[in-house]
Amino acid sequence: MLTERQLLILQVIIDDFIQTARPVGSRALSKKNSIPYSAATIRNEMADLEDMGYLEKTHLSSGRIPSEQGYRYYVDHMISPVTKFNQDMNVIKNFINDGFFEFEQLVQMSAEVLSELTNYTSIILGPELFETKLKQLQIITLSPNSAVAILVTNTGYVEHRSFSVPAEINPADLEKMVNILNDRLQGVPIVRLPEMFHSEITDLMKAYIHDFDKSYDYLKAAFLQEQPVKLYIGGKSNLLRQPEFNDVDKIRAFYTMIENENEMAHLLKGTSGGIKVTIGHENKADAIKDFSLITASYQLGGDQMGTIALLGPTRMEYRKVITLLDVLSNEMTDALYLWYKNTD
Amino acid sequence: MLTERQLLILQVIIDDFIQTARPVGSRALSKKNSIPYSAATIRNEMADLEDMGYLEKTHLSSGRIPSEQGYRYYVDHMISPVTKFNQDMNVIKNFINDGFFEFEQLVQMSAEVLSELTNYTSIILGPELFETKLKQLQIITLSPNSAVAILVTNTGYVEHRSFSVPAEINPADLEKMVNILNDRLQGVPIVRLPEMFHSEITDLMKAYIHDFDKSYDYLKAAFLQEQPVKLYIGGKSNLLRQPEFNDVDKIRAFYTMIENENEMAHLLKGTSGGIKVTIGHENKADAIKDFSLITASYQLGGDQMGTIALLGPTRMEYRKVITLLDVLSNEMTDALYLWYKNTD
DNA sequence: TTTAGCACTCAAGAGCCTCGAGTGCTAACA
DNA sequence: TGTTAGCACTCGAGGCTCTTGAGTGCTAAA
Incomplete structure (x- = not known):
């Protein structure tokens, strides 16, 4: 356990070092108003604090700097709520x-x-999408062979991605699928989207969509591709x-x-x-x-x-x-x- | 005008310096296979090249480095098409x-x-939006007091912005306005959007929308706020x-x-x-x-x-x-x- | 328990030296 | 006349040494 005086000295050393980035020595400390002890006394205390692991020297005869353990103690015990800032x-x-x-x-x-x-x-x-839910999916056709996919969450997060549409895929089909998906997936948590895409929806759509597999792969790529953090x-x-x-x-x-x-x-x-x-x-x-x-x-x-x-x-x-x-x-x-x- | 030999020497010096970042001296140069001249000759040529402003010294007795003018010459005249890369x-x-x-x-x-x-x-x-044209505007209501605005261009560029909707504005009105805007503004170059918003559209909408001014200001802020580069x-x-x-x-x-x-x-x-x-x-x-x-x-x-x-x-x-x-x-x-x- | 005093340590900076790579100039050579 | 060898000179980089100042630990006295 640290004594009152050791606490004081430790705190002042750390504060000082944080300010100046220079090792602080006993003589300099003894000159501060807040510390009414002589340099020799401080040296003794410093040696003890060093033994306990709160301080370090940069070389044999240097002043002291806080060790990581010293900072840890400082952060855990010496940071009173401050109105200073x-x-x-x-x-x-x-x-x-x-x-x-x-x-x-x-x-x-x-x-x-x-x-x-x-x-x-x-x-x-x-923000992580973890807890957010799907608000809307949308596909906008730009040209016969390109489109942009947009996904909006309930938190207002928007993801979009443009992609090219191969000739064999009919944009109208895509839109049809997106409409169906929109109806069925609204409110689904984003993390569950991939599985929902797969399990619940495909049966329904297979009936409606010509050349389903290709279109499906496309949509999946468009909407579910992982976004970088x-x-x-x-x-x-x-x-x-x-x-x-x-x-x-x-x-x-x-x-x-x-x-x-x-x-x-x-x-x-x-x-x-x-x-x-x-x-x-x-x-x-x-x-x-x-x-x-x-x-x-x-x-x-x-x-x-x-x-x-x-x-x-x-x-x-x-x-x-x-x-x-x-x-x-x-x-x-x-x-x-x-x-x-x-x-x- | 530079002689054959000067050209050669200049080029070798620049190539060498680009590789090594060290001033290149006459003796080192004279040892290269590509240069069949003695150090002394090279020294003379270097002195001339320095007088002409293509080379510099870092100090009185250092080797030469290219000057900016030297690089300029190099870039303008010495970069033959390379298949090296x-x-x-x-x-x-x-x-x-x-x-x-x-x-x-x-x-x-x-x-x-x-x-x-x-x-x-x-x-x-x-990309600059300069030449792109509006494909679609959209507003998606997230809650009674928030919404997200989305703007898509013909090049697939998507801009979006979420904003809060003050109580006095009716989201249904916003959507109505956006629908009208969508009809009228499709294909308009993005740069002309602000003026079009203002001049052509307002009259039409004033008739339809309750409390038009506020809603208008809102939409304007949502869609036209300038995007950072x-x-x-x-x-x-x-x-x-x-x-x-x-x-x-x-x-x-x-x-x-x-x-x-x-x-x-x-x-x-x-x-x-x-x-x-x-x-x-x-x-x-x-x-x-x-x-x-x-x-x-x-x-x-x-x-x-x-x-x-x-x-x-x-x-x-x-x-x-x-x-x-x-x-x-x-x-x-x-x-x-x-x-x-x-x-x- | 605290303090004064003393011998000791070390980093940083100044000054000095040496080494090596370079130059310019001059004189000899092809 | 253009090219080369030789020589004296310059400068930066790196290695040494010395000094200074801020610091320490230890001992003995208050």
Whole structure:
């Protein structure tokens, strides 16, 4: 268990290091008003904190920096609710309540605002279709040999895809099929669409449609092809301003990782509700063992919808980031609730 | 005018420097089989080429590197049609002819393939709606207070936007209006939509629709709000592998620029048909005075549609890039032609 | 228990040296 | 007259060494 004094010293060291990115030494600490002990005393405490694993040295005679365990303790026990960031919180609230016009836009702007306020990189994983339901399917013929397929969910999500129609397929047939599908599939959860397509519908349609198999394959491809995950990343270049990024190799590693959308999406997925902080080696992905990731989710009526995250150096302004993420995810959840309430 | 020998030497120097990124000296040159002159002779020629502005030194006693003027000459006079990149060309042809399913996907994949083949950063400016025509407008009511608006063009481009419907607006009215608009506006060029909305349609509808003004404003916002430009950037981290990027400040500058989508779009716009090479200071934007930009456009039946570009260091493999861009833009134009032919 | 004092450590930066790749110029050669 | 060999000179890069300053641990005194 840490003593009062150790707590104080640990906290001040971490706060200071987060600000300056430089190892903090006993003498500098002893000069602060908040710390009424001599350098020697502080040295003793620091040595103890190091033994306990909360601090580290960068080399034998350097000042101390927080270890990952130190950050962990800091995040778990030392982040009292702060009103210090009121101004930033208002920025978020205002921009959300400004009224948004489109869901994707809201998400994208959130990412930008967030990384601007924090100077870290923000990542937003778009809504999962998991719990949404089909509102409408539609096929629009553009020419004898091309068409565009549109799928709309009850949450207003629109997917579309244009494709060419081979000569042997009759566009009119396609439209007929889509009409039938529309009647029968409305309200079906998107995830169940593939099986419904297959099991329930085909019998009915076979009777009506000439050359059914080919047309069916076509529709299936048009509507059910898997969509890539939606990932918005804001402020990629922000991190370059952090002093830990003075090393070209680190930059390379960072950008190589961040451009791998699949890996990023994988990283964010599976974070359930609430705010979660992952520090350094706690991260599964090797590429961000030097980073901390803070995730929060925004929701629509209890079903998790998406994830907001901030990625920064382990030396991160945890307080600020946690506060802001909390506000943002609540505001988004509220906004989405208002937005979609009464949706079937 | 350059002599035979000067031409040879200039070309070899540029080729060599493009490969190695190191200043090339007279002695190294004289050892090459293709150059049967002694180091001293070469030194004399190099001095002349420097006087003429085609070469530079990095410091008083360094080897020579091409000047921007040198690259310009190289690009204008020394790039004979090359079959050397047959293999890469085939990669492009194959992937395009693999059959694509969606326009946006094609564009995005092109960007990726291109930057993979070249190791530079590729930028693709999405199609302009300029010449496309309206195929269909649609409004889908999700709930009493939200709806999604969808706009489809004759080229299969789909734009959509969800928005909330204030209590005082009757969704049935909206649908009625959209039906009327659909009848009257089909085939109208997208750019003319705003004026058509205003001038031709309002009189007709005022008669039919209760509380017309509000509903009208709403529809207008839903369908006519300006869309941001579509910009795909592929292989952003590729350039980090180039030796000229060993400087953190340069990296910062590069990423800051590349994330500014508007500026990038502006840079690519206004490049008419054909392939255009802009070297170093020939670029308007300060941020890429160190880079070269090679642009090509892909077309649909003569109307310019979009721009493909590659951004790299001035020390760029111009031959390869030009060859590949040429192939890609032709292939895309062909593919789009097949795709959209017979479209109204 | 706290503090002062002292010997010790290390990173970072400045200064210096060496090495190698390059140049320009001059004089000799074909 | 064009080409080449030779020589003195230049400069960047990398390796050494030294100094400085911020820091530590340990011991002994208050």
